[in-house]
Amino acid sequence: MTDEPTVAEQDLIELTADIVAAYVSNNPVPVSDLPGLIADTHAALCGLGSLTSTVAEEKLAPAVSIRKSVTPDFLVCLEDGKKFKSLKRHLATHHNLTPDEYRQKWNLPSDYPMVAPSYSAARSALAKTMGLGRKPASVKKAAKPAQRKKLGLKLS
Known part of the structure; x- marks a missing residue:
């Protein structure tokens, strides 16, 4: 057995030296x-490795029950318990999650909504009144114009 430190120990020693040098210089x-x-x-740097394993072992507990997270007017974020009409942007900006990652993290079904049902219905009705999502009415092609009479001089 050799007394040389392993790569991980060497990295910790270098990090310790860098941190202490920066602290002492200021x-x-x-x-x-x-x-x-x-x-x-x-010791603090060595302890960081053990902290990550305890955090991973901690069981996830939603802020509210999954059943109560969907209401007609809003959705409740399971991460922090806040109410939203649409969760997608909140998840991306505050929790760095995509809707699929969020569903997977909380073991939600793939059809779990990301938008409140009443908000979705209101937006759908607005789109229908604007005529979005419909194919344009077929425009009848204009009949060929009748042959015009040639006006001109007859030369015989």
């Missing part, structure tokens, strides 16, 4: 406190 630190600062920084 803050007055007594020389006697440097070993403690280095040890604390290294």
Whole structure:
């Protein structure tokens, strides 16, 4: 067995050195406190690896029940419990999720709505009154114009 640090340990040592050097260059630190600062920084960096595993093991709990998240007038975000007419933009900007990722994360069916039912119906009615989604009425082709009489001089 060798005393050389592994790649991960070497990375932690380099990160510790960089962080401590940056801190010491901007803050007055007594020389006697440097070993403690280095040890604390290294311990904090080592502890980061164990934190990610505990966060991943934590079971997801929605802000509201899935059943109550869909109402006629709004949808409730399962991430933070806020009410919206449309979830798509909120998910993208605040939680960095696509609708499919959101459905998968919360084990929702593929037909789970991203827009409140009443809002969807109102927008649909508006589109229908504007005539959107319909093929244009077929325009009858104009009949060929009748042959015009030639006006001119007859030369015989």
